Amino acid sequence: MYERKTPLTIDCGLHLTREVLNGKWKAALLNAISMDVKRPSEILRLLPGATRRVLNVQLKELEEHGMVEKKIYPQLPPKVEYSLTEIGWSLIPIIDAMNQWGDANRQFLETVITQDPKITQTSKSACQIHRRMAIDRKIV
Amino acid sequence: MYERKTPLTIDCGLHLTREVLNGKWKAALLNAISMDVKRPSEILRLLPGATRRVLNVQLKELEEHGMVEKKIYPQLPPKVEYSLTEIGWSLIPIIDAMNQWGDANRQFLETVITQDPKITQTSKSACQIHRRMAIDRKIV
């Protein structure tokens, strides 16, 4: 256990939300699970560029924060399924909004972001799935 | 300049949005500016726990990403004002949503988050201002 030098501020809703979504893949994970991509190997396939370890870590945090539930099937080969909790689901509209905002402004964002050259590559899979499933959910 | 080991994926709207909001204070900064807290010293007062340096860095990124504009008044003492661009404004609904989600689930979140003991302290200022102004903006 450790202690932060500067304690986080938790009284602002913004910071609470930030804390939950803090982590490179958290939002993507919630998104994936909401799209019924719920098994670790599927998620892994959906998010190339993420390690199994990282996903495990972040999924565990999401679980500890009560956003997802993990169901372990005691069988061989092992099987695990994640699902969103009620409060986890309540985050989905926000994630959808972020997704849509990013898509809507893709043209512009890719330009300005690519200028500071941290960004390079691509992976459309998650989004394609998102759109399809979002339609199923009557969101789009 | 450096190069990331694993290039970020930019094709998913989620990741684009994440990139823009990536930084401990980005959302809070946009929020503050949208609330007409637009001068560096005001912002600094609003976000205790953030250094001037860090705010400058993140504001600069927001500026480079086209979310805010910086107006410098060439006078003494110097005066600077930030404002949201059009695309910056379009992010505000999402930030509001995050804020509201965090507030709505405060009870629960504070519990689960405080358990892994990274969090300690408080600062309600930003939120109080938020609510008041949000009413002005007819959002709440």
Place this chain on the structure above:
DNA sequence: CAGAATCCACCAGGATACTG
């Protein structure tokens, strides 16, 4: 297939002090 244990590079971001 799922996961845990190590190891470690690398920045984000905090502290401090100085300039205009």
Place this chain on the structure above:
DNA sequence: CAGTATCCTGGTGGATTCTG
């Protein structure tokens, strides 16, 4: 008041390897 220059630390998350 605003901005910048340095310095430094700790945590994130990537790579790798090993179990059941």
